[in-house]
Amino acid sequence: MDKQSKVDVTYLVGLMSGTSVDGIDAAVIKLSPMPEKEHGVEIELLAFENTPFPMQVRNSIFELFDRANATIDKVGAMNMWLGELYAQATLSVIGKCGLEPSQIFAVGSHGQTIYHAPKENIMDGYNLHCTVQIGDGAVIANRTAIPCVSDFRVADMAMGGQGAPLVPFTEYLLFNHPEKTLLLQNIGGIGNVTVLPANASPEQVFAFDTGPGNMIIDGLVAQLYGPMTMDDGGGIAASGQVIDELLKWMQQDEYYTMPLPKSTGRERFGQQYVAQIIEWMEANNWKAEDVIATATHLTAWSIVDSYERYIAPQYQAQQLLVGGGGSYNKTLLRDLQQLFVPYKVQVLTQEDIGGNSDAKEAVAFAVLAYYTMKRLPNNIQLVTGASQPVVMGKISWPYPGRSQEV
Numbered sequence: 001m002d003k004q005s006k007v008d009v010t011y012l013v014g015l016m017s018g019t020s021v022d023g024i025d026a027a028v029i030k031l032s033p034m035p036e037k038e039h040g041v042e043i044e045l046l047a048f049e050n051t052p053f054p055m056q057v058r059n060s061i062f063e064l065f066d067r068a069n070a071t072i073d074k075v076g077a078m079n080m081w082l083g084e085l086y087a088q089a090t091l092s093v094i095g096k097c098g099l100e101p102s103q104i105f106a107v108g109s110h111g112q113t114i115y116h117a118p119k120e121n122i123m124d125g126y127n128l129h130c131t132v133q134i135g136d137g138a139v140i141a142n143r144t145a146i147p148c149v150s151d152f153r154v155a156d157m158a159m160g161g162q163g164a165p166l167v168p169f170t171e172y173l174l175f176n177h178p179e180k181t182l183l184l185q186n187i188g189g190i191g192n193v194t195v196l197p198a199n200a201s202p203e204q205v206f207a208f209d210t211g212p213g214n215m216i217i218d219g220l221v222a223q224l225y226g227p228m229t230m231d232d233g234g235g236i237a238a239s240g241q242v243i244d245e246l247l248k249w250m251q252q253d254e255y256y257t258m259p260l261p262k263s264t265g266r267e268r269f270g271q272q273y274v275a276q277i278i279e280w281m282e283a284n285n286w287k288a289e290d291v292i293a294t295a296t297h298l299t300a301w302s303i304v305d306s307y308e309r310y311i312a313p314q315y316q317a318q319q320l321l322v323g324g325g326g327s328y329n330k331t332l333l334r335d336l337q338q339l340f341v342p343y344k345v346q347v348l349t350q351e352d353i354g355g356n357s358d359a360k361e362a363v364a365f366a367v368l369a370y371y372t373m374k375r376l377p378n379n380i381q382l383v384t385g386a387s388q389p390v391v392m393g394k395i396s397w398p399y400p401g402r403s404q405e406v
């Protein structure tokens with residue numbers, strides 16, 4: 001390594017707490033610019049930590065998903081509370097890799113999405129579509145003494161975009177392959193895919209939310225098997241049979257045929273959706289494990305259906321690389337592998353290629369923050385539908401000379 005590139009090495013922290021509300025993923029990365037590629041970077045994951053939310057926090061977040069309950073006082077307080085928890089997660093993960101907070105260039109924090117309404121909403125000539133992520137960056141910056149980039153999605157929406165998904169930007173930087181067309185499938189609360197055609201230029205990359213990831217499965221498990229909150233390893237689904245009638249009804253949701261770009265969330269596949277299934281289950285005397293098996297199959301089906309509908313007409317993919325917590329659900333993976341056989345797409349997890357399914361999104365927000373700090377655009381217009389490239393994220397600065405306070 002030459003002198004110049006040594007100087008340019010940057011350490012960043014990325015924080016993600018996603019739609020499944022399972023906790024905070026925190027990653028420390030080492031980022032090295034690639035002088036031979038304009039704005040290109042190489043990264044190394046130095047440390048990763050997942051801190052589950054205490055039940056009280058998880059319950060308080062879920063309260064905010066119900067619009068009638070999400071009063072402004074609760075939203076404001078939770079914004080500060082999550083800021084505190086994110087700051088603690090930041091200092092803790094930095095401690096794991098032997099760095100000092102003063103060596104970290106910036107924290108990139110996604111925040112907790114409590115509302116996402118990407119559909120055009122014209123009022124008085126203005127498009128008031130919106131998205132709300134909480135966990136204030138100012139709290140993180142002032143507790144950790146590190147500049148914090150947060151609230152990424154709004155800038156893209158300001159230019160008419162969906163404000164999601166954002167991770168494809170970093171997937172393009174990190175996974176673009178000279179010969180293989182790759183599909184990067186995340187299965188978190190929601191499922192989303194990034195299409196990287198072989199040797200893609202940024203203009204060819206596209207991505208969208210495929211539908212529910214684990215959101216319906218988790219919701220059903222919590223109702224039917226509480227206090228469990230997930231189907232660990234996919235064991236429950238493996239013991240059940242798919243209910244054709246229920247599967248057919250789930251496949252009718254209009255989301256699956258909507259044109260691109262599209263993104264979705266709890267507003268569509270959250271608690272109300274789950275309550276409807278439970279009601280129907282009780283009326284039909286369906287077995288709990290069969291309902292879980294059906295919801296699991298639906299997620300796999302939605303991913304393969306998305307491939308057939310939006311991707312296969314243009315590209316033959318070689319591999320689908322699965323990340324996110326869903327890659328630990330063996331039944332979901334089994335269904336995915338089986339459904340992809342006719343399309344000759346190999347299904348692998350991030351772990352299969354030496355990566356880390358849990359860390360991927362946290363790493364992405366560290367990389368996105370780097371671009372924000374450098375005042376470089378970090379959205380992909382074709383992915384979000386924005387009319388312009390924008391520098392996403394708001395920067396909170398710590399008071400000069402401040403040291404960590406927790």
Ligand SMILES: Nc1ncnc2c1ncn2[C@@H]1O[C@H](COP(=O)(O)OP(=O)(O)OP(=O)(O)O)[C@@H](O)[C@H]1O
Binds near residue numbers: 233358
């Ligand atoms: N061992 C496991 N077995 C089965 N499912 C698992 C396992 N570990 C995690 N999951 C599933 O993955 C979910 C968490 O995934 P992840 O952390 O990727 O989601 P997220 O980042 O919150 O969501 P999103 O990416 O949609 O914002 C859990 O809620 C659970 O459903």
Ligand SMILES: CC(=O)N[C@H]1[C@@H]2OC[C@@H](O2)[C@@H](O)[C@@H]1O[C@H](C)C(=O)O
Binds near residue numbers: 019190
């Ligand atoms: C509004 C919001 O939080 N969307 C999430 C969600 O979780 C997965 C999918 O839906 C994706 O669109 C997005 O997150 C990832 C991190 C993204 O923006 O790429």
